[in-house]
Amino acid sequence: MSNELEPLADPGLPEHIHRRADTDPIAAKRAERQVAVLFSLSAVGTLLFFYSFFFIKEDLFIFIPVMGNTNAQQLGIGLGVAFGLLFIGFGAVHWAKTLMPDQEVIAQRHTMRSAEEDRSEFVKAVKVGAEEAGLGRRPLIKRSLFAALGLAGLPAVVMLRDLGPLPGNSLNETSWKTGTRLVTDPGDRPIKASDLEVGGVAQVMPEIAPGKERHLEDIAKDAVLLIRLRPSEFQLDAERLSWTHEGIIAFSKICSHMGCAVALYEQTTKHLLCPCHQSTFDVTRAAKVIFGPSARPLPQLAITVDADGYLIAKQPFTEAVGPSFWERKS
Ligand code: FES
Structure with a gap:
């Protein structure tokens, strides 16, 4: 067989x-x-x-x-x-x-070419x-x-x-006005310079009228970081120095690259770091960008104190907060 x-x-x-x-x-x-x-x-x-x-x-x-x-x-x-x-x-x-x-x-199989x-x-x-x-x-x-x-x-x-709606001019306007008190976030408590020690950091928001609520879109763009240094540590021109108070300097917390919250402060180097793409800002030089993709410093908020000694905004932000591409006026 x-x-x-x-x-x-x-x-x-x-x-x-x-x-x-x-x-x-x-x-x-x-x-x-x-x-x-x-x-x-x-x-x-x-x-x-x-x-x-x-x-x-x-x-x-x-x-x-x-x-x-x-x-x-x-x-x-x-x-x-x-x-x-x-x-x-x-x-x-x-x-x-x-x-x-x-x-x-x-179709017969053949070589590839x-x-x-x-x-x-x-x-x-x-x-x-x-x-x-x-x-x-x-x-x-x-x-x-x-x-x-x-x-x-x-x-x-x-x-x-x-x-969603186009952002329009919204990032050019925040709730910070001349004389607006800085209040703790959370807590909404007005603060004095003495509340912040040298080396300390605090997040603050603009004070709102009693009984009013913050809108979500305002929270996103109004957040400000307060950092206290020794006045001698600043390397600022006269105008920017006059925007500080007793060594306290205030910056928008919204990263100027893509808008993340700049949340990390290195006390020894005096650098602010954005966790999203590692943009690094030098606090002593008005948040100048020293590393990373951000193209401009964090906007600085000019601050002073009122008659009761509470920290207030000296004037609104002079430039748009947030990502640089929103800076353009429509
Ligand atoms: S959003 Fe901050 S570095 Fe990109």
Whole structure:
């Protein structure tokens, strides 16, 4: 008895069956119209997105049996984007299945790089294929596809609007005004110079009227760091020195690189460090940047004391707090 295995028969390719659109011009025309309808439905979906986004009220709810009370705007936006993308896909698949060239070939394995002759043949074949795909001969498909593709990308652009309000001029204005008391954070307690020892650091906020609450966006941009050095340790010009009080200097706590909270103070080197990208600021030289990606010093708040000896702002910040790119006035 022989142990040799019988070689498998070459299965080959099944008999090729032509599609109706290949042999029947009427069927081809019908398929062409079907593809155009699918692309047009995609365009309708995108238009539904725009209509929902701009014209349906945000607080309009409609009752849908399986979903209950549903926000009409969000439903329209969701369906619009879904239809916009889905029908482009349906159209492309239907186009490929009914109208694009339908040849079956057996490709023999060969070395990775084809012979030059084959490569130029391939380029020629691609060109012929593109021609046969009919973009040139089927202007209806071409136009409806381009319309659908063109519209389908726009919702992403429009939805950028929903990322939130633009910052506008907000970082140029903080709650610090001339005479605003510095209060501890947390605690909201006015402080005197004697409350801070040499080498000490404190976070302060502007005092707010009794009964009022701080807004979250104000907390984010009003935070100030107080640091007390010996007056002889400063290397400041006369104006910046006059913005300090008995060795206490005040800086915005918002990093001038990307807006993180500058939270680390090295008492021995007198450096402030931002933990996000390691920008380092020299407190003795008005928070000059000595390391890291930040492009400008932390804004200094001019301080003095009022008649009761409490620390107050001498004037508002003279420059925008926060990341440098917000510094531009609109
Ligand atoms: S945010 Fe401070 S260094 Fe980048």
